[in-house]
Amino acid sequence: MLGFMFTSKECQELEYLLKRELEEMLLDLGDKRIDWLVKRAMEERYQILFRMYARFAAPSELSKYARRRNHEEMPFT
Numbered sequence: 001m002l003g004f005m006f007t008s009k010e011c012q013e014l015e016y017l018l019k020r021e022l023e024e025m026l027l028d029l030g031d032k033r034i035d036w037l038v039k040r041a042m043e044e045r046y047q048i049l050f051r052m053y054a055r056f057a058a059p060s061e062l063s064k065y066a067r068r069r070n071h072e073e074m075p076f077t
Contacts, residue, residue: 011056018053022046022065029067 006014025046029039046067054062 015053015056018049018056019065021049022053025049026065026067 025042028034029042029046034042050065050067053065
């Protein structure tokens with residue numbers, strides 16, 4: 001485990017970056033043209049970024065990015 005010490009400004013910047021990345025990934029995960037295998041890798045990355053964001057954000061903010069798994073998207077599960 002690594003620890004970081006951020007200033008308030010750096011925390012705000014990191015929160016902003018994580019929010020933008022989560023928003024982009026939500027759009028991409030909803031795109032029907034993307035292969036299910038690529039989406040599975042994106043979903044793993046999304047979960048990592050979401051857990052990072054959860055350390056900064058208020059619960060009301062987290063609900064905007066909470067994702068319910070849709071098993072119908074993947075043909076082999």
